[in-house]
Amino acid sequence: MPKLSKIVAPALLASLALGVAMPAQAQPFSGRDRPHYGYVDSGRVEAMRAQIDDLQRRIDGNAWRGRISDREASRLRMQVYRLRDEFRGLSRHGLSRDETRMLQNRIDTLRVRLQFERQNRDHRRW
Numbered sequence: 533m534p535k536l537s538k539i540v541a542p543a544l545l546a547s548l549a550l551g552v553a554m555p556a557q558a559q560p561f562s563g564r565d566r567p568h569y570g571y572v573d574s575g576r577v578e579a580m581r582a583q584i585d586d587l588q589r590r591i592d593g594n595a596w597r598g599r600i601s602d603r604e605a606s607r608l609r610m611q612v613y614r615l616r617d618e619f620r621g622l623s624r625h626g627l628s629r630d631e632t633r634m635l636q637n638r639i640d641t642l643r644v645r646l647q648f649e650r651q652n653r654d655h656r657r658w
Contacts, residue, residue, distance in 0.1 A: 577623050583639050588612050604649045
């Protein structure tokens with residue numbers, strides 16, 4: 533039995549030492565489920581969400597001030613609603629560069645439409 537303990541004891545100590553050292557070699561978890569290559573970071577996604585929210589506020593503010601008619605505001609709100617819905621679906625797992633470009637183009641298009649509706653003179657209340 534003493535011969536067996538001379539073999540088992542060092543093996544047990546070696547396995548314990550390796551077991552303690554292994555967690556120190558683990559890689560840090562980045563917190564993301566998708567690969568990073570080709571996808572936009574969360575800061576850019578939040579900035580795009582802020583742009584959509586700002587567009588909604590601008591439409592509501594212009595409608596409240598009477599700069600655009602209720603009908604024009606309703607149409608623009610519906611387009612923002614569709615944009616926001618699509619944004620939520622696409623950004624759930626990150627946005628690719630193409631998706632980001634497409635959404636940014638739609639935001640810019642809605643901004644131009646709002647500006648056009650503000651400057652035209654049809655459907656004005658005054």
